[in-house]
Each structure stands twice: as structure tokens, then as C-alpha cells.
Amino acid sequence: MTGIAEWQTRVGRSWADEWQRTDRSFAGLTTQLLPAIAAQPGTRVLDLGCGAGELSLAVAAARPAAQVTGVDVSADLVAVAQARAAGRCAFYHGDAAAFVDPDGPPDLLISRHGVMFFDDPPAAFRHLAQSAAPGARMVFSCFRAARDNPWGGLFAPLLPPAPSEPPLAFPPGPFAFADPAHVERCLVGWTALRFTPVDFRYVAGAGDDPVADAVGFFSRIGPAATRLAAHDGTARAELQAAMAALIEPWLAGGVVDFPAAAWIVTAISDQSDR
Numbered sequence: 333m334t335g336i337a338e339w340q341t342r343v344g345r346s347w348a349d350e351w352q353r354t355d356r357s358f359a360g361l362t363t364q365l366l367p368a369i370a371a372q373p374g375t376r377v378l379d380l381g382c383g384a385g386e387l388s389l390a391v392a393a394a395r396p397a398a399q400v401t402g403v404d405v406s407a408d409l410v411a412v413a414q415a416r417a418a419g420r421c422a423f424y425h426g427d428a429a430a431f432v433d434p435d436g437p438p439d440l441l442i443s444r445h446g447v448m449f450f451d452d453p454p455a456a457f458r459h460l461a462q463s464a465a466p467g468a469r470m471v472f473s474c475f476r477a478a479r480d481n482p483w484g485g486l487f488a489p490l491l492p493p494a495p496s497e498p499p500l501a502f503p504p505g506p507f508a509f510a511d512p513a514h515v516e517r518c519l520v521g522w523t524a525l526r527f528t529p530v531d532f533r534y535v536a537g538a539g540d541d542p543v544a545d546a547v548g549f550f551s552r553i554g555p556a557a558t559r560l561a562a563h564d565g566t567a568r569a570e571l572q573a574a575m576a577a578l579i580e581p582w583l584a585g586g587v588v589d590f591p592a593a594a595w596i597v598t599a600i601s602d603q604s605d606r
Contacts, residue, residue, distance in 0.1 A: 342561070344406025346552045351384035351412050353549045358386075358444060360532030361594055365444055365473050366390055368528070368596045372469040374440025375399065380428040380460070380472070381446015385413030388421045391442065401438070403431045404446070429456035432463050439465040443472035445594075448508040453518035461521025461601040468601040470522060473594050474509035476529065480593035481507070483534050487556040490574055515597065522599035530594050537579065537588030546579045546588040547572050 338344075347354055355362075369391060375398045379388040382402025392400040400421045404410050405428075413423045424431065429450050441460060450456040461468070478484050484506065502508070502518065509515050512527045519525060537546025551560050556575060560568060582588050 340405050340407075344404075345408045346557060347383060348406065348408035348412045350549065350552050351386075351409075353545075354553060355384065355386045356535050356538070357549070358532075359535065361473060361530065361592070362387065362390065362444060364530045364532065365471070365596060366394070368598065369440070369442050369471045370394060372440055372471055372598070374438070374469060376433070376436055376438045376465070377401065377440045377442060378403065378433055378438035378464075379446075380441060380443040381405075381449070382413055382423060383409050383444070383446065385416050385421065385423060387442060387444045388413065388423070389417060392417075392421050399435060401433055401435065403428050429459060437463060437465040437468070439468045441468060441470040441472075445473055445475070445506070447472050448474055448506060449504040450502070451504065453502045454520040457518060457522060458520040464601050466601065470599045470601070471596065473530075473596050474515070475507050476593040476595055477510045478507045481534070481590070483536065483590035483592065484554075486578055486590075487550070487554070487575060489578070490571060491555055491559055509595070509597075512595070515595075519599055521602055523602040524598075524600045526598045528596045528598075530596055532592050532594070533589040534592035535587060535589045537583070538586070542583055542586060542588045543576050543579050546582075547576050550575060550579075 377391055377398050377400045379400065379402035382388050382404045385402055388400050388402040392398065402413055402421060402423045403426050407425045410423050410425045417423065422435070441464060475481055516525055536549050537543055539545050550556050551572060560571060563571060579588055582590060
């Protein structure tokens with residue numbers, strides 16, 4: 333279970349270091365998310381969980397008259413986004429669940445897989461609706477079920493059983509928003525929800541040695557990275573060799589990629605809940 337604390341520390345640092353490969357892994361999704369965003373009105377855009385800034389920068393390029401702002405809980409990711417932006421967007425280090433844009437209320441909220449990690453999603457989305465402009469639009473992507481995203485469980489045979497934890501009403505994590513009924517419970521303050529299923533290829537490895545590239549990527553990003561962080565020397569090399577054996581069957585055409593399944597969700601802020 334990946335929560336905000338992890339994004340503020342190790343996970344955020346890893347994603348900041350790996351921003352080029354993480355952008356690559358989501359490229360097939362981004363090309364489908366951008367048209368969904370383009371279909372919505374808005375001149376003050378807020379990117380929730382903006383990460384290294386790819387989506388913010390793409391939207392800013394498409395809407396040169398718009399003010400695009402990104403917010404993320406990882407200071408490391410915000411630093412990367414600021415360096416990439418060179419002033420074209422404003423990026424803030426903070427928790428979107430409590431963030432108020434100092435430049436004014438947004439009328440379009442966007443996110444590429446940045447909204448599944450709130451500690452209290454209903455409270456977070458209520459805040460976002462109340463701090464947005466009346467009738468604001470929201471467009472975000474999130475993963476569908478884990479069974480439809482085989483990369484997510486690829487290394488399960490190598491990982492220890494997850495520790496038992498008290499059940500949470502709204503557990504954070506990459507697949508936390510897979511169930512539309514659950515998302516509807518989370519999106520307090522938002523109405524007219526629409527869920528559009530999209531499929532894409534999750535690219536994990538390319539270049540001269542795609543399998544080694546994918547091992548390097550998954551050594552920094554994902555559940556195997558946590559276990560690898562606790563090992564070095566021979567134990568680490570053996571674990572990475574086992575990872576390579578599981579990755580090898582997914583190599584085709586000089587690329588290691590996996591089928592991936594996501595939702596693109598759209599909504600409108602509900603002024604009656606203000």
C-alpha cells in the first residue's frame with residue numbers, strides 16, 4: 333500500500349530520478365488523456381499529483397493562454413517539474429487534499445494517476461470542489477483492476493506476503509480507484525461522473541538491452557523496489573536475475589511492454605455541495 337508518506341520520501345525520490353522512464357511507461361495513456369482534457373473548457377488549470385510535470389507541460393503547450401499549475405507532495409518531483417518547465421507552469425510542493433491555488437480558483441482540474449493516494453479521499457475531493465471555480469471540470473486517469481494490469485503482479489512470486497493491516501475504508505495505492513462505485517463514493521462534491529475505459533501499452537524496457545532496462549526500471553519503481561532496497565551484493569544480484577527471468581517473456585520487437593488498463597474519469601463540481 334503506497335500512501336502519501338512514501339511519496340514524500342523514498343518513492344517520490346525514485347520517481348524523480350526515473351522521470352524519463354516513468355514518462356515513457358505512461359506515454360500511451362497520455363496520448364489518450366490529452367484529448368479528453370482538450371474536450372473540457374478551462375483557463376485556470378490545476379494538475380493534481382503533477383509528478384515530474386509532463387501532463388502540465390503538455391496542457392500548457394496546448395493552451396498557451398491558460399494558467400497551468402501543478403501540485404505534488406514530493407519535493408523531489410516538484411523540483412524536476414520546475415526545472416523542466418523553465419517558467420512555463422507554476423509548480424508547488426504540497427498536498428492537493430488541502431491545497432489552495434494562490435493565483436485563484438481553478439476551473440479545470442486534471443491528473444494522470446495522481447489521485448489514488450489521498451489519506452481521506454472524500455474529504456480531499458470535497459475540498460477540491462469547494463476551492464474550485466463554480467462548475468469546474470475535472471479529468472483524471474486511474475488504473476482499472478490489477479488483473480487487467482499484469483505488470484503490477486509480475487514479481488509477486490519474489491515478494492514476501494504483505495503484512496496484515498487493519499482494513500481501511502479508503503486504502504491508498506495504484507489500484508485504489510479500480511472500482512467505479514468506490515470512486516463515486518470518494519468524489520464528494522462532484523457530479524456527472526463518466527468513466528471511459530482505455531487500454532495502452534506500459535513500456536518498461538527499451539534500448540540496446542530492453543530486459544536489463546526493465547530490470548533497472550522496476551528496481552526503482554514498483555513493489556520489487558522496496559525489497560531490493562533492503563539487499564545488496566549477491567542477494568540483490570540474485571533477485572534481479574530472477575526479475576529478468578520473469579520479464580524476458582514480455583520482450584517483443586525490441587521492447588518490453590505490458591498490456592495496461594485505465595479509466596479516464598470526468599466530473600463537474602457540484603455547487604449545491606459548497
